[in-house]
Amino acid sequence: MILENAALVFCLMSTLWVWSVFRRDVSVVDPWWSIGFLLVTANSAWTAGPGTARWLVLAVVAVWSIRLWGYLLARSAGKPEDARYTAFRERYGAHRYWWVSFFQVFLLQGVLILVVSAPLQVAASAPGPDPIGPLDIAGAALALFGAGYEALADAQLAAWKRRPDRGEVMDQGLWRTSRHPNYFGEVLVAWGFWLFAADEPLGPVLLLAPALMTFLLVRVSGVALLDAHMARRKPAYQEYMRRTPALVPGLLRAGKAPPRAGGT
DSSP: HHHHHHHHHHHHHHHHHHHHHHHGGGGGGGGGHHHHHHHHHHHHHHHOOOOOHHHHHHHHHHHHHHHHHHHHHHHHOOOOOOOHHHHHHHOOHHHHHHHHHIIIIIIIIHHHHHHTTHHHHHHHHOOOSSOOHHHHEEEHHHHHHHHHHHHHHHHHHHHHHOTTTTSSSSGGGGGGSSSEEEEEHHHHHHHHHHHHHHSSSSTGGGHHHHHHHHIIIIIIHHHHHHHHHHHHHHHHHHHHHHHHSSOOOOOOTTTTTOOSOOOO
16 A cells, blocks of 8 residues: 555656646646645555545545645646746756756655655554544544635635735734744644544654654745745835744734734
């Protein structure tokens, strides 16, 4: 099952890489991250056979995965390549980056999908009839809440971007109490996924998956990277950073009036 899942992810990433070379746009990979989770979960559940908890896991992953995939696909339509990938393309040279990107972006994301989705693979392939238990209910509740929280944050940001009178920084709705409420929702999803497998023998080891996802979102490709980018581009964002928590929602600091601009 593990080899089958690895082969599925490898085929997905290889296909996307070929498409990116044709398009000269590595950004095509971004919307498909969540689909990799759906592929390995579906294959694991299919291999294990019928089971109510397995179908619950698959249904929750499908809700999160398809929503995020559709949102990112629509957001990227007609847009140029993400600035992160363009910078890499310039650093390595266009004559080399077409193959460097396979290892640096596509293969790396494939490996991360397999690691972060490990709790889902274990939960969806659990032996026996696999009835729904308390941890399954808790995992579904946390993951769905996180997915809904992320979806609301995305919708609020999209609506703000359509406003002609918007300011520099999005500081309304969920973005009023967190600079990255979408990432906060994604973190909740990852920990909800782990709860599905928490009662399995490998449960304690599988803590690595949500911990890694949280670390990546906070320190690598999410909060830290985006905060630095936005602070360089928009002076108002520096004030927004001083008074607004980075990830976990919190109250505005006393005595600070909300700014009239925003945006991530």
